[in-house]
Amino acid sequence: MKYVGGAAQGAAEEQTTGERRTRNRVARSILDHGPSTAADLAQRLGLTQAAVRRHLDALVAENVVEPRERRVYGQRGRGRPARVFALTDCGRDAFDQAYDALAADALRWIAETAGGGAEGQAAVSAFARARVAAQAERYRAAVEAAAPEDRTRALARALSADGYAATTTTTNSDSGPAGEQLCQHHCPVAHTAEQFPELCEAEAEVFSRLLGTHVQRLATIAHGDGVCTTFVPRAPQAPQNPQGQAAPAAAPQTHTDQATARTSGRNPA
The missing domain is CATH 1.10.10.10 (Winged helix-like DNA-binding domain superfamily/Winged helix DNA-binding domain)
Known part of the structure; x- marks a missing residue:
């Protein structure tokens, strides 16, 4: 009976371990x-x-x-x-966010040391841009090597390798512009970004530069959404003449598209 009891206990522990797994x-x-x-x-x-x-x-x-x-x-x-x-x-x-408190303390120290107010915010923004720019250099080669229509997916794969669990979905809606949604299902610095949205704004700006188009941040984990969602509009196709050939391109215009910084890191709802 003692053996049977021990066997039963072992089976129960094994079942509990399997349930937890x-x-x-x-x-x-x-x-x-x-x-x-x-x-x-x-x-x-x-x-x-x-x-x-x-x-x-x-x-x-x-x-x-x-x-x-x-x-x-x-x-x-x-x-x-x-x-x-x-x-x-x-x-x-439970998923790799042990250093959030340290990061938030460091950014708070940067803001206070720079004088607080607008100067402190500018210092935090400069740090955020430098951090994300250095991170983006690891992604640039993969993005630039991809065909233009595959660059958002290439960026998602690079982000996933860094732990952001990123995916893309194509949007074709009659009620809005067509394009792709870049979704990051995990953010290692979500708690820090909640206190310092400059991190989200800098990230959106880098996405814009890497993809060569403006982007719009629709939602962020830092502001309570389930996923960070960035809309990447589809490049317009060249018009065709009646013979099915592409019409001559219009003269290029010099402009700079940047991410919508005012909405980055904010829930538009």
Whole structure:
């Protein structure tokens, strides 16, 4: 009987370990893909929706994930939006954010040392631009080597290699401009960016320079959204004459497109 009891205890511990491992897979999938429905998670992980909901209930109880109403950009269709599950701040803390407090303290010191006020903000902005510019140099070769229509995806792959879990989706909407959405499902400095939006603004400016077009930041993790979303408009196609040949290009105009800094790092809603 003693052996049987020990075997039963070992089996229970093994089951608990397996449950925790699967639960971590669920949380990691939300991190990598952004706010997800139970159906999305079941399909990605090869689980039943009932099993996924059981793990989600446990993660909600542990304050790792939280249910939300799915945000809809553009015109909303009929019916109530599907409920999605997103990582909480506590959940994100488990994924490589141990240095957020140190970074925030350093930026606060920079702002205060520069004199505070507008001068302090300018110093923080200069630091943010220098930091992101140095980071972008690692991405430049990959982006420039890609065909123009593939550069947003090349940037997403480079960001993913740095832990941002980035993806792209193509948008073709009658109610708005066509293009791509660059989505970063993880931000290692989300808590710091919440206090210093200059980090988000500098990042958007660098995306604009790397991709050679203006970009618009639609949402950020730092301001409570489930994912950082940047809209990259599609380059207009050259008009064609009746013979199907491209019409002569208009004379180039000298201009500089920069990211929409006023909306970077802010929830437009």
